[in-house]
Amino acid sequence: MTADWTDALQRARAHAPYLARGLELYPEIADLLAQGDGEAALEEAKRIAAGVDDVGLALRREKRALATALAIGDLAGAFDLDKVMRELSLFADRAMHRAIEAAIARRVEGAPSDGMIALALGKHGSGELNYSSDIDPILLYDPERLARRERDEPGEAAQRYAREMVRTLSDVTSEGYVFRVDLRLRPASEVSPLAIPLDAAITHYESSALAWERAAFIRARSCAGDIAAGEKFLDQIRPFVWRRSLDFGAIDAVRQLTRRIREQQTGLTAPAPGYNVKLGRGGIREIEFFAQTHQLIHGGRNPDLRDKRTRAALDALADAGHIDKEDAASLGAAYDGLRQIEHRLQMVGDRQTHTLPEGDALDNVARLDGFSDGTAWIKHITSLTAPVAQRYDALLAEDEVSVPVDSPHVEAAPARKELDADMVERVASWTDGRYPPLRSTAALSAFEAIRAPLLDSLASAKEPERAAARWESLLSKLSSAINLFRLLEARPGLFQLLADCLTLAPPLADAIALRPELVDALIDRTALDLPGERGDLAAEMRRGERGDTYEDRLDRIRIVTGEARFALGVQVIETAHDPLDIAAALSRVAEAAIEVAQEAAEAEFAERHGRIADSELVVLGLGRLGGGMLTHASDLDVVYLFTGSHEGESDGERPLGATLYYNRLAQRVSAALSVPTAEGALYEVDTRLRPQGAQGPLAVSLESFLRYQKEDAWTWEHMALTRARALTGSGEARRQVDEALREVLCCKRSTEALVDDVRTMRSDMATHKPARGPLDIKLLRGGLVDLEFLVHYLQLREGEALTPRLDDAIAQLAARELIPSSLGQAHDLMTRLLVGTRLLAPDLAIPEKPQKAILSRLCRVEKFRHLRTALDEAREQVAEQWNRLLEEQLEIER
Secondary structure, eight states: OOOOHHHHHHHHHHHOHHHHHHHHHOHHHHHHHHTTOHHHHHHHHHHTTTTOOOHHHHHHHHHHHHHHHHHHHHHHTSSOHHHHHHHHHHHHHHHHHHHHHHHHHHHSTTOOOTTEEEEEOHHHHTTOOOTTOOBOOEEEEOTTTOOOOTTSOHHHHHHHHHHHHHHHHHOOBTTBOSOOBOOTTSTTTTTSOSEEEHHHHHHHHHHTOOHHHHHHGGGOEEEEESHHHHHHHHHHTHHHHSOSSOOHHHHHHHHHHHHHHHHHOOSOSSSSTTOBTTTSTTSHHHHHHHHHHHHHHHTTTOGGGOOSSHHHHHHHHHHTTSSOHHHHHHHHHHHHHHHHHHHHHHHTTSOOOOBOOOHHHHHHHHHHTTOSSHHHHHHHHHHHHHHHHHHHHHHHHOSSTTOOOOOTTOOOOOOOOOOOHHHHHHHHGGGTTTSGGGOSHHHHHHHHHHHHHHHHHHHHSSOHHHHHHHHHHHHHHOSOOHHHHHHHHHOHHHHHHHHHHHHHOHHHHHHHHHOGGGGGGGSSTTTTSOOOOHHHHHHHHHOOOTTOOHHHHHHHHHHHHHHHHHHHHHHHHTTOSOHHHHHHHHHHHHHHHHHHHHHHHHHHHHHHHOOOTTOOEEEEEEHHHHTTOOOTTOOEEEEEEEOSOTTOBOOSSSOOBHHHHHHHHHHHHHHHHHSOBTTBOOOOEEOTTSTTGGGSOSEEEHHHHHHHHHHTOOHHHHHHHTTOEEOSSOHHHHHHHHHHHHHHHTSOOOHHHHHHHHHHHHHHHHHHSOOOSTTOTTTSTTSHHHHHHHHHHHHHHHTOOOOSOHHHHHHHHHHTTSSOTHHHHHHHHHHHHHHHHHHHOTTOSOOOHHHHHHHHHHTTOSSHHHHHHHHHHHHHHHHHHHHHHHOOOOOOOO
């Protein structure tokens, strides 16, 4: 749209006395606007009070000149809403900073503003100020750093500066005022001083702050005074605002607040004279609270949702799948439109009004906005508020705050059967004080809300005694249960998922007992979706905050990895996906964790020791990790290599030679992946497949690795290399590793010696690692290990099908008619069972009926007996090929 400066100036002079007076007072700005040079007019407005010593007077003049220039550019269509709000907010920052500096300088000439902090909240904090807005700062001070006279107490000085700052901005003079300053958002405002000591503020927000204060700090930023100290303070209280685990008490309070806003609005419910565009039904406040409610729920787990700006927050929530994209677009458009209406109302007389006037005044402001009269304007406003009201009604009507959708894979719990009286009494006894999380009044109340569905779940369980014992084990390990109980009350479908985890999958039950917040991972709509690509997972693990430490980064890796693995475990027991896809997803999660852990370790290590030019660390994945098909019980089999010469040296303040450098770095990477932090453990890292095993160095140069593999490695080491894959490193480094691996694997070998080695190795393994149970499909003869040995034998014999993925290798060998294609189906069947048993039958014994049914579904057969038959047939196929290729008879025990 082409800017129409002439029309804008005419409308301002005809319908907005405040703007008309501004154009009259500052003709140089009016001339620039008439010429269509809005940017020059803005710059002139910012210089209008240059040379005025009185800070209050200078700010009043700048405020009027800036508001006039912005308003005309706004009316002309030259300045969009974002620019207008941003310029007004930046002026508020400048004004507050100058007022603080002036207040301190009056007392201590030439002193800096160190130690006096102003935090912007509300629309000021989000950079969305309107033309005639209050500002709602919180003033803090650091007693140790605050400039003051020697005889002044820090608290006394801080209050004097606060009063001076407020007077400078708020007092009405012949030149008007700068901003009305409202300090009631500070902690305990009815009894507290105007400025709060930093330590007292931190204590308040960590221990006794209310839910509405969390919502207020969504848009908080440090804006004036000692800005760096303010940013540090906001970092310190970030856990108060953004809680990773759902706080249902706080969420309930926010919901009640949103309801109260609607209920307390006694004015008109639809646009008409007297309607309030900020507080009315479908107004600005409802859009803001729609966004902030979802931000509070989900922002603790996803920093991308913490944008202070309302429209940007809506877009981020839609991108993350927490609200519909259509809702975000509709609410965003309404927000922009209503903020523009608000600005038009305030341009007329510089009054903080949000109410549509009556009669001629309504027609007047409508014409200022370019409409023919008030009737047409109200029709336009109604088109903005109606979709907001509809969506806000839906938010208030939701039984579940987070707007989740129960997965179609999860069935509601069946109606309660008769439960043994002893079991009912057993559950009742849980509240007798024996379990710490069931001792407080709040916890007991939350438990009562889920008692009925809990009894339903126990009654429908195959073995109520075992199910009850699992619940008791969980209660004995929890430090608090209130949030968990409230979450289960809000999500009946989730209750059944949790019951399944506790009764069907011991590893998942143990994980929940150690980290109950894992259940939060199931509240989103995507809970039973497979995770994204490795790059997406790595990006999520990298998401951090300003000032994050190395330990914070490791915690973030553990949080994302733990939640992803837990969700994938639930997907197994709910048969939401093919176990082969789940195994591949588990591998993607591990690869992302390795990538980000290595980055973090390298950055931390480089701070002291620097880096080595033209050299880098490469993590080589082997085994199931290299093959891209992990289970929930898989270790990470890795080998650490480094490129470049072993004679290199790092460039840090404490330089190290290449070999020592990379061995220490490799130790840190292993520790980053395996050492428990506050967020628990991650993986077991197994490095025994490196050259010379546990006796050899942890990291070796690629050159040394290649030499060892050519000259000293055993056949079993070359077999392991058939599943090796470079997981980290630059493209060039990975290319070098791939070439080295292919060079080793394509060496000429004696077929007779290879056959002897394979048979001997498998025999030794069978002796020292026999099958642990009837479902140990990995170690049973004719199982996965025998199949892997067959494939690796052929890969080394032929120098073909050298792909680390076992299923792909089988397909390529079958295409060359070296093995029957039916071995591919055998592999898939056994791998599906392997993935399932790691959760549903970790002891590898025949499980109970519910687990049998799930394993059968996972393996795509109707009954468990059919699964046993299919497994026997698959093992016989492997035995047949073993006999054919290796001339050795396998005994298949049934």
